[in-house]
Amino acid sequence: MSDPRAAGVPILxxxxxxxxxxxxxxxxxxxxxxxxAPGEFLGVIGPNGSxxxxxxxLLAGVAGPxxxxxxxxxxxxxxxxPPERARQVAVxxxxxxxxxxxxxxxxxxMGRAPRLGRWGMERPEDFAAARAALAEMDLADQEDxxxxxxxxxxxxxxxxxxxxxxxxxxxxxxxxxxxLDLKHRLQIYAILTRLNRDRGxxxxxxxxxxxxxxxxxxxxxxxHKGRVAADGPPASVLTAARIREVYETEARxxxxxxxxxxxxxxxxxxx
Amino acid sequence: MPPLTARRLWVSIGLLSAGFAACVMVCASIGSSHHTxxxxxxxxxxxxxxxxxxxxxxLPRILMAALAGAALGASGAVFQAVLxxxxxxxxxxxxSGGAALGAFLATAAGLQALAPVLPVREAAAFLGAAATVGSxxxxxxxxGRLLSYPMLLIGVIMNTVYxxxxxxxxxxxxxxxxxxxxxxxxxxxxIEGYGLVGxxxxxxxxxxxxxxxxxxxxxxxxxGEDAARxxxxxxxxxxxxxxxxxxLVTAAVVSVAGPIGFVGLIVxxxxxxxxxxxxxxxxxxxxxxxxxxxxxxxxxxxTVMAPTEIPVGVITALCGGxxxxxxxxxxxxxxxxx
Numbered sequence: 205m206s207d208p209r210a211a212g213v214p215i216l217x218x219x220x221x222x223x224x225x226x227x228x229x230x231x232x233x234x235x236x237x238x239x240x241a242p243g244e245f246l247g248v249i250g251p252n253g254s255x256x257x258x259x260x261x262l263l264a265g266v267a268g269p270x271x272x273x274x275x276x277x278x279x280x281x282x283x284x285x286p287p288e289r290a291r292q293v294a295v296x297x298x299x300x301x302x303x304x305x306x307x308x309x310x311x312x313x314m315g316r317a318p319r320l321g322r323w324g325m326e327r328p329e330d331f332a333a334a335r336a337a338l339a340e341m342d343l344a345d346q347e348d349x350x351x352x353x354x355x356x357x358x359x360x361x362x363x364x365x366x367x368x369x370x371x372x373x374x375x376x377x378x379x380x381x382x383x384l385d386l387k388h389r390l391q392i393y394a395i396l397t398r399l400n401r402d403r404g405x406x407x408x409x410x411x412x413x414x415x416x417x418x419x420x421x422x423x424x425x426x427x428h429k430g431r432v433a434a435d436g437p438p439a440s441v442l443t444a445a446r447i448r449e450v451y452e453t454e455a456r457x458x459x460x461x462x463x464x465x466x467x468x469x470x471x472x473x474x475x
Numbered sequence: 476m477p478p479l480t481a482r483r484l485w486v487s488i489g490l491l492s493a494g495f496a497a498c499v500m501v502c503a504s505i506g507s508s509h510h511t512x513x514x515x516x517x518x519x520x521x522x523x524x525x526x527x528x529x530x531x532x533x534l535p536r537i538l539m540a541a542l543a544g545a546a547l548g549a550s551g552a553v554f555q556a557v558l559x560x561x562x563x564x565x566x567x568x569x570x571s572g573g574a575a576l577g578a579f580l581a582t583a584a585g586l587q588a589l590a591p592v593l594p595v596r597e598a599a600a601f602l603g604a605a606a607t608v609g610s611x612x613x614x615x616x617x618x619g620r621l622l623s624y625p626m627l628l629i630g631v632i633m634n635t636v637y638x639x640x641x642x643x644x645x646x647x648x649x650x651x652x653x654x655x656x657x658x659x660x661x662x663x664x665x666i667e668g669y670g671l672v673g674x675x676x677x678x679x680x681x682x683x684x685x686x687x688x689x690x691x692x693x694x695x696x697x698x699g700e701d702a703a704r705x706x707x708x709x710x711x712x713x714x715x716x717x718x719x720x721x722x723l724v725t726a727a728v729v730s731v732a733g734p735i736g737f738v739g740l741i742v743x744x745x746x747x748x749x750x751x752x753x754x755x756x757x758x759x760x761x762x763x764x765x766x767x768x769x770x771x772x773x774x775x776x777x778t779v780m781a782p783t784e785i786p787v788g789v790i791t792a793l794c795g796g797x798x799x800x801x802x803x804x805x806x807x808x809x810x811x812x813x
Contacts, residue, residue, distance in 0.1 A: 266704040290707035303559055303697040304752040310478050314695055318707040323688055325481045348477070370706075
C-alpha cells in the first residue's frame with residue numbers, strides 16, 4: 205500500500221504545484237508533487253510553516269494552486285462541481301468553532317448538504333446517516349446538545365462525525381488531535397484506523413505528534429520549506445539525522461517494542 | 476431543539492403570519508383618535524373619519540413599519556451569518572447609514588424630479604449600501620479572513636462620517652431644515668401612499684424569499700469559510716448574492732424611513748432563541764418577527780406621548796443599545812460567538 209504505483213491510479217495527486225500565500229513575498233510551494241493511494245493512511249508531518257495545512261486545503265480543493273494541479277481520481281479537482289467533490293472528499297479543519305447554537309445533530313446533518321438538492325430538506329436517510337456517524341463517534345446520546353457546550357474532544361468528534369456523514373472516500377484531517385488529551389488522541393486515531401481498515405477509507409492527517417503519526421500512518425510525508433523532504437514508511441522517514449535537519453532538534457529514534465513503530469525522543473534544540 | 480423539518484418550517488411561518496395579521500389589526504385600532512377596526516364593520520362603516528383615519532393614515536404607516544422591520548430583521552440575520560459576526564446589523568455596520576447618505580444626496584441634488592419615472596432615491600440608497608458593504612469587506616479582511624472587531628469599528632466610523640456629511644450639506648444648503656434631517660436620520664415611519672407600500676412589499680417578499688433560499692449555505696458558512704467550501708458551498712457566489720439582496724432590501728426601506736437602528740440586531744437573536752439557528756427558517760422568521768416588532772414600536776411611538784410623536788428610531792435605540800451591550804458581555808460564556 206505504501207507504493208502508489210502498486211495501487212494503480214492515485215486517488216489524490218499533486219502535480220508540480222506552485223502556491224503563494226496572499227501578500228507573502230516568497231512562494232510556499234514552488235514545485236510540489238505527491239500521490240495518495242486509495243485506502244492508505246498517510247501522515248503529513250513537518251515543522252511550523254512547512255505547508256501542512258496549505259497542502260490539505262489544496263488536496264481538499266478549497267484552495268487553488270497558482271500553477272500545476274491537484275487531481276481527484278485523475279480529474280483536476282478544481283474542475284469538479286463543489287457538491288460532487290464534497291461527496292468524495294471530507295475535511296476536518298483545525299478550526300472547530302461554529303457560530304450560533306447549532307446542535308450536535310444539526311452539525312452532523314451538515315455533512316449531508318452535498319447529497320441534497322439545493323433547497324431540499326433532509327430526508328430520513330440523511331438523519332439515519334448523521335445518527336450513524338454520531339454513534340460511530342460515541343456521541344449518540346449527545347445529539348441535542350449545542351456544539352459550544354461540548355468539551356474540545358467531543359467537539360472534535362462531532363466535526364469528524366460531520367465528515368463521516370458525508371460518506372466520503374477520503375477524509376483529510378488537519379491536526380485532528382491538537383487540543384486533545386492523551387485518551388482522546390488515541391481514541392481519534394483508533395477510530396480513523398478502524399475506518400481505514402474496515403471500510404477502505406483513505407485518510408490523510410497532518411500532525412505535530414511524530415510518534416502518533418508514526419504509529420498510525422502506513423506512510424509518512426515530511427514537508428520542509430515547501431518541499432517533500434522524505435516520503436515512505438515511518439521507519440525510513442523518521443531518522444535522527446532528518447529530525448536534526450528539519451526540526452533543528454537533537455533526537456533519539458527508538459523502536460517501540462509493543463507496536464514496532466519508530467519512536468522519537470526529542471533531546472534538545474540544535475543551537 | 477430538534478433539527479428543522481419541512482413541517483416545523485411551515486408551521487412556524489404559518490404561526491408567525493397569523494401573529495403578524497393579528498398585530499396589524501390591533502395596531503390599526505390604536506391611535507390618538509379612538510377609532511378601532513370594529514368601527515369599520517358597523518352598518519355605516521363607522522363614519523368617514525373612522526375610515527379615513529384607519530385606512531388612509533394608520534394602515535399605510537403600519538404596513539410601512541412592517542416592511543421596514545421585515546427588511547431589517549431579515550438582512551440582520553443574513554449579515555450576521557455572511558460576515559460571521561453575531562454583533563452585525565445593517566445599522567451598526569453603516570449599511571443603513573450608507574443608504575441614508577445615498578438617498579439624501581439624490582434628494583439634495585434635486586434628482587427627486589425624476590422620481591415618477593425612475594426610483595432614483597432608492598437606487599442611490601442601494602449604491603450607498605452596496606459601497607459600504609464593499610468597503611467593509613475590503614477594510615476588515617486580513618489574510619482572507621474577516622475580522623469581527625475591526626469590522627464593527629469601521630462600521631461605527633463610517634456611520635459617523637455619513638452623518639457628518641449629511642449635516643454639512645444640509646447646513647450649507649438650508650440650515651433651517653437641519654432639525655428635520657436629524658429626525659429622519661434617527662429613523663421614523665412616514666405615511667406613504669399604497670402605491671409605494673405595494674411596490675416595496677413585492678420587492679421585500681421576493682428579497683426575503685431569495686435570502687431564505689440561501690439558508691442552507693448560510694448554515695454551512697456558520698461553520699467557517701473553509702468548512703463551507705469543503706461541504707460544497709461556492710462561498711464567493713453565496714456571499715455576493717446574499718449581501719447584494721440584503722443591501723437592496725435594507726436600502727429600499729432606509730430610503731423611505733431613514734436608518735432605524737438595532738432592529739437587525741435584536742430581531743435575529745430573539746428569533747434564534749425561539750426558532751433555532753437554521754437559516755432556512757431563521758431568515759423568514761426574522762422578517763416576520765421584525766415586522767411585528769417595528770409595527771409595535773411605531774404604534775408606541777405615535778401613541779405613548781400623543782399627540783407628540785417620538786421617532787421610532789428612538790424607541791428601537793433605547794431597546795437596542797442595552798441589548799447590544801448585554802450580547803457583547805455574553806461573549807465570555809462559551810463558543811456561541813466566534
